Amino acid sequence: MQSPITGKEMKLVMESAKLPFRKEEFEVMYHYYLCEDSGEQFTDDILDSINLNQVYNQYRERYGIPFPDEIKEIREQYGVSASKMSLILGFGANQYRLYETGEIPSVANGRLILAIREPEDFIKQVKASEHLLSLSETEKFEQRAKKLIEHREKNLWEYLLVRQITHDDLPSEYSGFHKPDFYKVAQIISYFSQTLGVTKTKLNKLLFYADFGCYKRTGYSITGLEYRAIKFGPVPAEYDKLYVKLQEDGLVSIEQRSVADYVAESFSGLQPFDASLFSAAELSVMEKVRSNFGKISTSDLVEISHEEDAWIKNYEDRKLISYQKHAFKLKHFS
DSSP: OBOTTTOSBOEEEEEEEEEEETTEEEEEEEEEEEOTTTOOEEOOHHHHHHHHHHHHHHHHHHHTOOOHHHHHHHHHTTTOOHHHHHHHHTOOTTHHHHHHTTOOOOHHHHHHHHHTTSHHHHHHHHHHTGGGSOHHHHHHHHHHHHHHHHHHHHTHHHHHHHHHHHTTSOOOTTTTTSOOOHHHHHHHHHHHHTTSOEEHHHHHHHHHHHHHHHHHHHSSOSSOOOEEEETTEEEETTHHHHHHHHHHTTSEEEEEEEETTEEEEEEEESSOOOGGGSOHHHHHHHHHHHHHHTTSOHHHHHHHHTTSHHHHTTTTTTOBOOHHHHGGGOSSOO
């Protein structure tokens, strides 16, 4: 970005700062452009978005308030319109739709929305609103919720496996403030495997750089996966279970192949890559990861990942890696 004062290219600066929201302060990695000649600081829409997203995300996490994609998904699983969901929960007429588009609910409203993720709790809210609904609507919504309960009970093993992989599914600083999206993981595998030979170890690093690189640019991960620091660098926290599920769901193929003097698992996506599922920012990050790391050997990529603050600060205790603390410090992704 050029300085409006001197016309010279300005330096992008990132530094720790505290920003206020709803009478509280939140520590963020504040982004701004510095005009070195005048000492003035400037931001643009992109930097404002990164700075504000960090605040809003931490506020939602601190108070257990669901994110917009979660809010929409909760409603859609019951086949309820946004206006009708507002009625059932006792919100203003258009309030639920506003929450879906980014307005942050009050703590009370946020926790109520989060509670009705469970069909049993949604049924309670429907029953409490019977006087506002027609008989057919009440029956329809209750039946939809009961079918979800039945499906969960019939597929208990899959339900428990998903809970193990996602660690209870709630967006946090460890998931990049996104709900885990397994289909997006499979799509990224399809994207990389189109042109690259992708072994498990290399795939783990490509996913790490894609997710943390996207967070560095936007304040959100792509997949919602958590990552852990282990011997061979940062990896999805439950990658073995994750890949078993993707294979069982028919989304990826895993084959044994010889690499140098050992046998490795090679991954291929089974679904055609659909770019429409990703934002322009996500696609740009994925392309940069492919161009930066695609031709690098697995062993070299492991060594590169060992230079990242995300690995260095968490390896000793094999801890989960915080996107908020480490994504902005990525050494090998700009």
